[in-house]
Amino acid sequence: MAALSTALRRLVGLFVDDGSLALAIAAWLCLVALAAALWPAAGGWLAPLLAVGLLAILAENVLRTGRAKR
């Protein structure tokens, strides 16, 4: 059982390196998808907004990780 849980943890670790980063990205994607569904007319600027949001999440995560390591 311990070997199985270790194997599962390793498998998940291949896809998710930082849980907080993964959660933030997933939440942002859900928000943008919801916005796209509720406001179809907004279509043209939602894609760039998606990119800007992901960049902001990446920047916050890197800066926070850098501060924590100092």
Next chain:
Amino acid sequence: MGVRRLVAGWDQVAVATAFKIVMLEGIEVVFIVIAIGAAGGLLLPAGLGAGAALLLVVALGLVLHRPVARIPENQLKFAVGVLLAAFGTFWVGEGIGLAWPGGDWSILALIAGFLLVALLLIRRAAGPAAA
């Protein structure tokens, strides 16, 4: 006994690392092939395309492994990371149903954006000592 000698003769870290990476990419390929194939009986063409790409990648690996091995590992990881982030953003946007300005050309803008932000973050994370 024979298997143990075979593994013991090789760098186990290299074997484990390569196994994990290839398995990860392989799972992605399977998901993509299934996703494309599920759209109206296209499983065979999607599978053939993936198989052809596999053969091409193996051939490229055999031809290019020496020059690629000379590229510093961190720079290689950085470049691949920027490309994956840009392509991933583009595809997830399309998957949600968003329209990217300029269509496929927006991938170039995404690559530039991720590259610029990553370089700025490297400079910031390195601190004033590295400036």
